[in-house]
Amino acid sequence: MYYPDEVVEEVRMKNDIVDVISGYVKMQRRGSNYFGLCPFHNEKSPSFSVSQIKQMYYCFGCGAGGNVFTFLMEYENYSFEEAIKFLADKAGVSLPETDYSVEARRNENKRAKLLAVNKEAARYFYYQLRSQKGQVGYRYLRERALSDETIKKFGLGFAHVTSDDLTKYLKSKGYEDKLIMEAGLAGFDEKYGVHDKFWNRVMFPIQDGNHRVIGFGGRVMGDGKPKYLNSPETMIFDKSKNLYGLNFARTARAGHIILCEGYMDVIAMHQSGFTQAVASLGTSFTAGQANLLRRYAKEVILAYDSDGAGVNAALRAIGILKEAGLTGKVLNLEPYKDPDEFMKNLGEDVFKERLRQAENSFFFELRMSEKNYNLKDPESKTRFHREIAQKLCGFSEEVERENYI
Ligand SMILES: [Zn+2]
Known part of the structure; x- marks a missing residue:
């Protein structure tokens, strides 16, 4: 995606570099610059400087330097496009529309809705954990020696034994059955109609790299089965491309x-x-x-x-x-x-x-x-050595292979 220079410039101007970097590095003002410990190399005394006037950063220790975009690209491993989107969003600048097809736009829309309903569900579980009915979950977490701070940091929650309260709550917030089911938060059967997927469980919201809730894991209270239940894969929850934490x-x-x-x-x-x-x-x-x-x-x-x-x-x-x-x-x-x-x-x-x-x-x-081998037996030992030899062949680089030999 190409963005015109004036757009890039507008996003840069509206995001003060000191402001953005203070979100990541603790800095102190010294003269007209700010100093802190460099996030790009290990150090004990601050040699990382940020100039508000120039809107640039520079490290006297490792030579890292650049503007607000390069900082995010380095620190968050963002691509330029991700960095500009992040900053535009932060400053309320609307980027020119990508020439999305109707299909792509519809998907984007669906994704946003799924994220919203997951966020609302996480909020609901979070409050349930702190309610009277949630005490069983709260006690469980405390028994596992988690502090209140940790419980809060990971947004842990509770789904209590009633099997349709989340669905009711989400509907009261304007979400439709179909979306709630698509998000994997509810299922449907003839007998119970639309009912919650998670109940009687401590809930672990699963977040993507940008702290957005994309699914849940739930640990049952007592001996119910399965012990851990996870959200199914959805448009926003690809288990093979995300990691918890x-x-x-x-x-x-x-x-x-x-x-x-x-x-x-x-x-x-x-x-x-x-x-x-x-x-x-x-x-x-x-x-x-x-x-x-x-x-x-x-x-x-x-x-x-x-x-x-x-x-x-x-x-x-x-x-x-x-x-x-x-x-x-x-x-x-x-x-x-x-x-x-x-x-x-x-x-x-x-x-x-x-x-x-x-x-x-x-x-x-x-x-x-x-x-798997009996090393006292020469034949077994030989087989073992053959297996090692075979494994050694797995190193394509000669130096590496030599070192292991
Ligand atoms: Zn440095």
Whole structure:
């Protein structure tokens, strides 16, 4: 999409750079410039400066510099088009219409409606959690050691046992049955008519990278089945192209991303300060998700459960990461089952140490396959070595292969 210079200029003028960057970097005024810790390299004393007069930023440490557009492109990994749209929206400038076909415009319209109804549902669940009927959900979350602040940050909510109250509420807000069902918030059957999909569950709103609610995960209270229920895929909810927690993790800048199995793991990690944690959405990790992660880090540390299913899921994920050109490492959570339990028992410092010691994924693969062989038996040992040799052939670069040998 091409935007005329005067439009680009208008958007730039209406978004003061100091204003925009203060949303990301804590800055102090010094003379006519503002200074803060550079978001593009690690530093202890501020060498990142923003000039209000020039409407430019520059870092004396790493040389990063540019205007309000380049800042967002660097920081948020936006394309120019995404950056200008974001800023135009912020300043209330309307961008010239793209020459959308009727079809595309209708889709855009539908998407906006689905986002709106999801947002309203999230709001409803959020208030339910704080109501008398929601206490069972609230207690559950507190028992899982989540703070009020964390519950709020993730917008957690509750769907109580009545099976049509959300639908009624949404209809009272003017949403039609059809849209509510299309959003995956309700279903239909002969006996009950249109009824809520989620009930008696703690609700986890799933947000896209821009903090928009695109779906839900619900954890049942008690022993009902299934334990976790997720929104179906919709026009705005593509499970293979979103990750839980990415809306926060995308700006964590830890140099790596921690990939967990479940929502609770992600939340427990964020609460302990590891805001680089994400999880796939009730499905196994996909190539689409790996490509998404590549925008934010080169290294992904797997924090999967240490049981058999977790190990298998980790082995699958390693292959997908490699395919996407990412370095995978595996976290040792023993003697605990998952990151949530680990954090509760051993705490942040030990966890940090384990992150540093995360195992190279190739060695992890070897260690796991070694268990399938009897190394005391020469024949079995030979088969094991053959398997290693075969794996080594997977490195296309000679230097890399040599190093592993
Ligand atoms: Zn810098």
